[in-house]
Amino acid sequence: MGPTLDELDRRLVGALHLAPRVTWDDLAAILAADASTLKRRFDRLSEAGVCRVIGQIGWGMHSTAMPVHLFVDISGKTPLAVLDRLGALPHLQYLAQVSGDYPVYATVHAPSEQATSEVLDRVYALPGVQRVITLPSLRTLRRGAGWDPRLLTDRERRNLLAIAGPATEDVAAAVPPDKALSEAERTVMSMLQQDGRASAAGIARTAGLATSTAHRLVRRMLDEGWVKPRFEVVSEWLGFLTTFVLRFRVPPGRTTSVMRSLAELPQTRLIAHVAGDTSVLCMGLLPDRTALATFIDGDLARIDGIDTMGIDVVLTERRRYWVDRDSVAGIGRFHAPPLLRA
Template sequence: MEILDEPDRRLAAALHIAPRATWDELAAVLGVDASTVSRRFARLVRSGILRIVGETDWGLFSSTLPVHLRLQTGSASPAQVLEKLADFPEVQRLALTSGTHPIFATVHAASEPATAELLSRIHDLPGVAAVTSLPVLDYSGKGSGWVPDVLDEAQRSRCVELAAAAEAPDAGRGRPEGTERQAVELLRADPRLAASRLAKPLGVARSTAQRILHRVFEQGWLRARVEIDGSHLGYATPFVLRVKTEPSAALQVRRVLGAHPSTRFVTQVASEHNVLCNGLARSRTHLAELINNDFAAVAGVRELDADLFLAETKRYWIPRGASGTLGEFAPPPLL
């Protein structure tokens, strides 16, 4: 695995906060010149360490919510089942985990009937002994909102200002049609596209492309998202936390966990352990501290259970190699 130096890590952290900032803006934050920022970014992408992709609003590709899965294997090894599951286009996330269920997955199909059909196919896979499905009911945080603790306070504050200027989402007003839909498709693959590069494939003037670009992000149809293995940034222990709350406390627990700097995707699920979140710790010892001092102290929490992600083979529709290198982004088609 390639080792990132401190300037690489600071660049990756800045991009987590302001993924659409210009090279000049990022250079000013990091105290280097723009050509250095551009050159480092190109190397990280070329080596498969980092990707910036478009996180699309769920309603644009599905009429339902995701489902988390915990799988037990029988006649086949977990690695063999993982290999088969990785080929399912509906599988967003896939990992080998510790605990009684060696496989964790998150799937997102286009509809409830499609979800039922998908779960049936997964149940029928050779080697799958049992599947526990945890349908998502609501959420309080997505992976695109996670920020590694790498920058100093001044750098972080400046990046927050850049992000606020670039993206001011006001989601919930309509769906993209025509050239706006085309723009969403293009920006999913590269959300850093400027209006000058967007204009030609859309067949519009640069000024029109700029208005479309602004509207796509203003409406919350798409959000730029950085993908990188957490170990590159000092987070060597990814985990999944299952929480059983007091019946009336699920929303508050979900919100508190969603605001915690170590969690990425926090959901309320249809299960006895009714809140589930994925997160990143710096080490196993750090995870123990998080469980003992932070998560267990949240008002309304009755029980906690955590598994480690021993190996991730897919996250946000991007396959991952053994060394954490990123493959091609293959999101589901828009409806």
Template structure:
């Protein structure tokens, strides 16, 4: 499958799976106006080509169990590719972005505690060939996560048919996570649409237990499923990374306002003087000044300090990506 062969039905299918990642083929086909076999065949072609996939991330109920660090890395000349590859192969790594600027690598790492990050910086980065220097900041709050970004390919009636009705309900309290839950997380991270029979077989449990466990993990927001697509086929092929600052008194309200904007894929607060990080997906590079003007116009407390363009994301939540965003490999996640 080439990029040119991705049509509106493919994009609508991806959009539908962003809303309901484990929906049945019959439900998806009914919503999209195709038979279930066609929907399943289309998805398999996209998945095999590395153009779309369903994965799993740790949900909000367990965010307190991880310390997320955003690490800017400068490399010695000629070593950027090898450093990016080495970082991408580590289970602790969530993302690796190759950016413009004097610290061209931005690695996002998840570890249990700040003390583990100290060991990571001294034991991994300080000893990694090619690393010249690094600067790390900790995430203090997440306001907009990449998994919440959506294509805009579905009609309103189609979205309504897939999205749950009624008022938002309060999720039940998260239960203690055990070895079986961690095994299911790793399997769903590999393939978020893995059938329950396969989940049960590989986790060494019954299918009924797999269904019950997965349902509990999702209902309690301990895990969150997400459908991703190669950025090159989405219509928003440019990633901009903005570093900004906001007075502490305005930080929460400003970050929540920015996270709700459709161009914003990530919004989180960090330690340090540049206490807000934004990642935007844009239609084209000249769109950046317009978006920056809009952001600062809508949020007067915001001061932009640095902007960079992402040239390549080698690792996106464990998927190893080509420069055009195709998934070509997989790294099992660190699950604590």
């Protein structure tokens, strides 16, 4: 059982999902609340492990490879024991126990294809791992940074997006920057990774940079999408108790239309085109399993182009986007992927 969030807490969380770097003054005007009150509430929620703002860096900044999704069958060990062993390996972005024939689901995003191969080799060698299905990502259309929990009124949402700008399509690819990052750029990017709300003045003081330099670099990284502020929260404490994983088989030529139809549904957080015996992998959040049944028989049933579908329910989520989490203890360590060297 997590902390009790009142209506203002929930609206604050909903707003920061859409605009993680919005100023307290702008947010106060939208939510009709005092700016200092909102900051105190955010600090309280952060200290309680409810939420954290981090920086999602472009894939090409930390890897030359694409992620690989793993479904792991086990034998002789419990799923939680295998999760613990997986969590000790490098480059594990996501970890969960799920329902179904493969009780462990994980995502590996290593710095290179060679490093990916080495991690997968270690996964296969773990005690308890019997069989692994690997689904390499080919393309993504949505990631968790763009998820909207719909906790604002329509008017509040319009006013917030008028300030923050409309959400952009979160397509990701392992494309490196045009030129190697300078040491100052690496420093600023690393600091924005750890704190997506870090100010240029605060970064300048900590990194020993001129304020004008820090301001220019922060602005450039945000404007050019090198770093995307990302709001992380214990979703169970917001009332989203059911995380689901869907695996679709889609005929060639229909993949893009199916993915775009899924992206229009507010329940989805991740949509990826993958290789293997699955065409499209989709993750999302709902209040409960009854809502999941309604979602499957209603929203998904109206999407043309789906041949077959597999459904798993997440039973225990240990890590999401590099951030350890627990439905009781809250947000934990952020295993930020290190930046590549030229």
